[in-house]
Amino acid sequence: MVRALGDFDLAEELVQEALLEAVEHWPAEGIPQKPGAWLLTTARRKAADRFRRQARYREKLAQLEGEGMGVDTAEGDDRLRLIFTCCHPALSREAQVALTLRAVAGLTTAEIARAFITSEATIAQRIVRAKRKIVEANIPYRVPAAREMAERLAEVLAVLYLMFNEGYLATAGTRASRRDLAEDAAWLAGLMVRLMPEEPEALGLLALMRFHLARVETRFDESGGLTLLQDQDRSRWDRERIASGISLLKRAAVLRRPGPYQLQAAIAACHAEAPSWQHTDWRQIIALYDSLLALTPxxxxxxxxxxxxxxxxxxxxxxxxxxxxxxxxxxxxxxxxxxxxxxxxxxxxxxxxxxxxxxxxxxxxxxxxxxxxxxxx
Amino acid sequence: MKYVLLFTDSKDRARQWDAMPEAQRQAAYGAINEWFGKYSTRITGGHELQPERTATTVRFNNGKPVVTDGPFIEGKETIGGYAEVNVSDLDEAIAMAKEWPTGGPVEVRPVIDRGEPQR
The missing domain is CATH 1.25.40.10 (Tetratricopeptide repeat domain)
Structure with a gap:
């Protein structure tokens, strides 16, 4: 931990937190086969959660969870189980969102409440109810079987997309706290891509989020007014994010299973790559809308x-x-x-x-x- | 873990069902029987109910029972029957409900387990 973080105090603190979690979990679930590895994994996960919220650690975060870097299988399976359980279709959409932000993204209830402009008590209650339903109705804690995967994955992606839009479409005033939500949703989509690298729609959704986030700074003028796509200052768009969106879309295309997120991302890519509103490839955009309409009228x-x-x-x-x-x-x-x-x-x-x-x-x-x-x- | 699947139907469709010619109704029952056959090892009980017109409701007004004609829910849906199933988790119960052939909504409810002996 210390080696990865270059910060002894922080490493110690995170290991402490992992130990606390062990104290909570082990008595009920039994001691894992490799307790040491379990602790390290948990501490690493906590580190990732923490860094995500601190811009100055962004680079280290990139190292800890670089896109090319695989997630070790046991840890990956564990996180996937958690995501699929949080986004189980038997939970309300509101509960899925709150639970995913809490349990997977590691946000506090206070942070979730701020993002949704509601009280902490409301979010806390939503989470308690959802957890209770998971226990009482016996919602299984597992990655869905192959035959239900398409449907269940669509559910997870829908939760993340809703989360993203909540943050992204927020307007002046509440913007700061909600923009974090869009970043959190993109982080979760990135996690899905790392955990399920062969799922083109997860890649498509992440690409779509990247294209939107690339122009997040230009969506509002100084007085908080909305600036439409055609009037945005394209020189301020984040080229790195656009490039990563494009490469995600290419990865998705190779898998040859088109879907609504990939198509929406492709439309966003047309805009992102156009030198100006006038020089946008409208013919291509219309063709993409036609494909989208064929899939989801x-x-x-x-x-x-x-x-x-x-x-x-x-x-x-x-x-x-x-x-x-x-x-x-x-x-x-x-x-x-x-x-x-x-x-x-x-x-x-x-x-x-x-x-x-x-x-x-x-x-x-x-x-x-x-x-x-x-x-x- | 035990669940009850409550088979409901829209009142409109329940009326259609009543008005159906016998041969057609038999065919529809065929699909239902097939469902029960497929899941016979999971199903531990249940019944089809007589139509809503046969329902009687006992209400309590300040503790005093009052008998009224009709169902207690006045909604668009009516309960047509139920099955008690013993499956491993909610997903399995949902998978069964998804294959229910009548087109009516199916409510899935876990049963409180007080450790009664299995039948």
Whole structure:
């Protein structure tokens, strides 16, 4: 430990914590076959958890869990068992998220409560209830069998994606604590990739998160207002993260099992690699949306496809495509905001205004409201 | 570990079931019988219930029993039957429930084990 960390006090403290954990676990679960190895593994895991939260240790963290570095099998299996149990479909999504952050990512209940802007008591209760259900309903602590793996892995990835969006989509004010949540979700996705390196959708999800995080600094202006993708300063995008996202996507592609996360990541990659909004490969993006729609038909994806068409075929054809979505998306603010943009492009200002007002009535998010109000003015 | 699978059905579908011609109903029962056959070593008890119209509920108003016609739950779903199963864990119970052929929701509940002798 001391050798790995170069910090004796810290190593000692972490081993102490591991010993405490042993005192808690061993009486109930029995002493492991190699107690020494167990302690070291636990201490290492604790070190990783701790470093993740401290930027100055990021480099060491990279050493401890470099992507190329395998996780030793026993420890890996243990962590996977934990993840799959925390994300068991018999638990509510809220409980899955809280439990995963607590037990896998090592966050305190206070940190989780801050990230979700709720009280510590609420999170603590959520976790207690989830643990109780695991015991009382006898949710097994194991990695799912091959025949249920696809479904169970999808569940885990859905939990991580929701966690990421909670953090990433957060707006001004609560941003700092929630951005950590996006980083935590990305860390967990990275853990999944290390533990299950042959799962293309895990790779796709991690790539998607990397592309989003690469431009996290440019999403808001100094006053906390939302800056849209087309207006972001691309020179400030994190090129390293983009490059790692691309290489993850390549690894996924080799496995030849496309899926929604890989496709969404590929769309994000098109944006990340485009030199400017004008020089974006819209044809490629539309083709990717078509593949995505073939896998998971959804009116929101169709709306995004229509937005891309605006830049390839013009506002008129995009508006036709948007109009067809009126029924399922009438209560979705982005539907009306998109219509407003297209109507304005076509010089139909009065209709554009009405659409903007409708959009404004459908969102509570202050940054989104500010943007719409700005367009109305 | 023991669980009870509560087989429920939407009231609409329960009505359709009642109105079904006998031959069709027999075919539907075929799928259910197959399910019971497949899991016979796991199933330790259970019954199909008469339809909801036969239900009587005893309520207690300040401790005084009051008998009323009908089920105690007034919802979109109705309980059509139950099976008691003995399996290793929740995943196994869920796997059984996923194969239940009627299309109705199945509620899975662990049974409190007070260490009664196994039947």
């Amino acid at each position: 959804s009116p929101v994806v169709q709306l995004n496809r229509a937005i891309a068409r605006r830049y390839l075929d013009g506002a008129e054809s995009a508006l036709d495509e948007v109009a067809a979505l009126a029924d399922p998306l009438d209560n979705y603010y982005l539907f009306h905001a998109t219509r407003a943009e297209l109507l304005r492009d076509l010089g139909r200002d009065a209709e554009a205004r009405r659409a903007l007002i409708r959009a404004l009535s459908l969102t509570e998010n202050p940054a989104e409201r500010a943007l719409l109000e700005h367009r109305l003015a």
